[in-house]
Amino acid sequence: MAPIPTPPAEPQDSPEGYVGLPADGAERQARERGWSTVRTLQPGAIITMEYLAGRLNFEVKDGVVARCWKG
Incomplete structure (x- = not known):
């Protein structure tokens, strides 16, 4: 039986800190x-809800991050 893979470590970073930032600067910072x-x-936007370790999602409205979450 194959071993269970270990997901990559995620940065110790708070998604809430990106809300209100310009989208291009937030992406660069992330x-x-x-x-x-x-x-x-x-x-x-319609998206799949699978969790992907190491991914950060930005919901952007008028060029500004309105919401941010991991996965």
Whole structure:
């Protein structure tokens, strides 16, 4: 039987800290802090809800991060 894979470590970073930042600056900051994937979404976008370790999601409205969450 194959071993259970260990998910990659996520940065010790608070998603709430990105809310209110300009989207381009927030993405740059997230990548500098170690997030492997940064996904930018429009409000109300239809997305899959699978959790992906190391991913940070931004909901962007008028060029500003309105909501941010892991996975």
